[in-house]
Amino acid sequence: xxxxxxxxxxxxxxxxxxxxxxxxxxxxxxxxxxxxxxxxxxxxxxxxxxxxxxxxxxxxxxxxxxxxxxxxxxxxxxxxxxxxxxxxxxxxxxxxxxxxxxxxxxxxxxxxxxxxxxxxxxxxxxx
Numbered sequence: 869x870x871x872x873x874x875x876x877x878x879x880x881x882x883x884x885x886x887x888x889x890x891x892x893x894x895x896x897x898x899x900x901x902x903x904x905x906x907x908x909x910x911x912x913x914x915x916x917x918x919x920x921x922x923x924x925x926x927x928x929x930x931x932x933x934x935x936x937x938x939x940x941x942x943x944x945x946x947x948x949x950x951x952x953x954x955x956x957x958x959x960x961x962x963x964x965x966x967x968x969x970x971x972x973x974x975x976x977x978x979x980x981x982x983x984x985x986x987x988x989x990x991x992x993x994x995x
Contacts, residue, residue: 878932883966
């Protein structure tokens, strides 16, 4: 059992990148055992100053699209993820999709709920 879990959301400029960030933000607000990782900071950290923190907790990568940038950035840093959540693949199974990379509409909010539910199931394995 982990005392905390780190969620690493997509920072991409796609509708599903926004879904990733909002879902992680919502879960972090609800649960003090969740930390979120800024992928921009992680990617820019060429000195590896954040690596110790990144290795401290299990990481769930929340990728917005099939490029899997979260996993690639962490792999380039020598950081392993314990689980990957592919937002675009998950949402393909539902009759809803995000439409805007900057604002959530009704469909976007529904997408967030779906991803929050999936992440909650993953986290239940840790707590």
